[in-house]
Amino acid sequence: MKIGKVYLVGAGPGDPGLLTVRGLELLRKAEVVIYDRLVNPVLLEYTAPQARCIFAGKLTGSHSLPQEEINELLISHARRGRQVIRLKGGDPFVFGRGGEEAEALREAGIPFEVVPGVSSAVAVPAYAGIPLTHRKLSSSFAVITGHEACKVEPSVDWGRLASAVDTLVVLMGLKNLPNIVAKLLAHGRSPETPVALIRWGTTDLQETVTGTLVDIVDKAAALRQPVVLVIGEVVSLRDKLQWFEERSPSTDRGGWIYADEFATYLEA
Ligand SMILES: C[S@@+](CC[C@H](N)C(=O)[O-])C[C@H]1O[C@@H](n2cnc3c(N)ncnc32)[C@H](O)[C@@H]1O
CATH class of the missing domain: 3.30.950.10 (Tetrapyrrole methylase, C-terminal domain)
Structure with a gap:
């Protein structure tokens, strides 16, 4: 079977408008999306209906998925020939363990790309x-x-x-x-x-x-x-x-209108 690819994509700091054009393009085509706690879930609405979205969020002191399991998930989906997005808050290489994930992918022989994000x-x-x-x-x-x-x-x-x-x-x-x-x-x-x-x-x-x-x-x-x-x-x-x-939320474009939903999701 043809091997898939993993894209380490920065989701930006919260406002969905700060996702890059490249990130959006990849999100639309992804077959699997593995996303973190600080990723605004509104971004998942851009995925295709058949895409599988997996939450791998981390809270300080209580990792909901250990890093090794996240690495394994990325590797196993790519080995099944899938286009996998690892969607991370801000920039994947700024305190986001993106470097560790890239190392694990390299060791496993999985092709990957890094799409920088707007860091918090x-x-x-x-x-x-x-x-x-x-x-x-x-x-x-x-x-x-x-x-x-x-x-x-x-x-x-x-x-x-x-x-x-x-x-x-x-x-x-x-x-x-x-x-x-x-x-x-x-x-x-x-x-x-x-x-x-x-x-x-x-x-x-x-x-x-x-x-x-x-x-x-x-x-x-x-x-x-x-x-x-x-x-x-x-x-x-x-x-x-x-x-x-001082912005005017009713007239200014702003992803921040989704923030209440974002907070509810994080605190649930
Ligand atoms: C594990 S680091 C991930 C940083 C991320 N890779 C980046 O480039 O923004 C998580 C920390 O980033 C900061 N952070 C991320 N998004 C934030 C936001 N919207 N507002 C304030 N702090 C934020 C906080 O200090 C939080 O504890």
């Missing part, structure tokens, strides 16, 4: 009116996992990041926010550094909390995941540049 790391700040770089305020940014912040020997070097990088974008950072803030202050970041936490960015549930390194932990106490954390002077531009809150 850039799109969510943009929807909150925060440019990650700015000629006067920031000439560098780094995207960091917040998971590492509580480890005894973390692999993230917060000291170097604090001194060398202007804007820090932290994914999966809410739980460890107090640790992250403490490390940055200990390594010399000004207590007055502006900070933003953006929840459910690019959807109509988008919610933004701003503060400084000194008060953000208290201000964010009631916030829940998923959240993008942005630290740096560029956050102050939000006062001038916020646009999403």
Whole structure:
């Protein structure tokens, strides 16, 4: 039998309008779609009626499908000659284990393609009116996992990041926010550094909390995941540049109209 192919496709950060044209084209033709928790399920409406859609979502600490099983699923469907889409939130190669999946496919001799997606790391700040770089305020940014912040020997070097990088974008950072803030202050970041936490960015549930390194932990106490954390002077531009809150949902095109449905699905 002819072997199939796996496409590792980025679904974007939530607003279905941020799926790429290539991603949409492949979704329409897919025979099997294996999708994650942060993928807006509205995108599945673009699949053909006979396509098989399999949820492989992950919640922090409780993986609904272990990574090895996801790899096996991809391999076994491709071995049966199918066109398989592995649909992942944001970009598949940004904290999405896309690299591990590609390695497993390569080892199994399965052909694959990667279709980059719009990562929450850039799109969510943009929807909150925060440019990650700015000629006067920031000439560098780094995207960091917040998971590492509580480890005894973390692999993230917060000291170097604090001194060398202007804007820090932290994914999966809410739980460890107090640790992250403490490390940055200990390594010399000004207590007055502006900070933003953006929840459910690019959807109509988008919610933004701003503060400084000194008060953000208290201000964010009631916030829940998923959240993008942005630290740096560029956050102050939000006062001038916020646009999403001022849009007119009835007239502006927007995938965010689906966000309520999205949240219900995730919290079920
Ligand atoms: C496992 S990482 C996956 C990142 C994804 N591959 C990307 O490129 O956006 C999941 C984290 O991304 C962030 N995230 C993804 N979508 C988000 C959204 N719409 N709003 C806020 N945070 C989001 C959160 O920090 C969440 O905990």
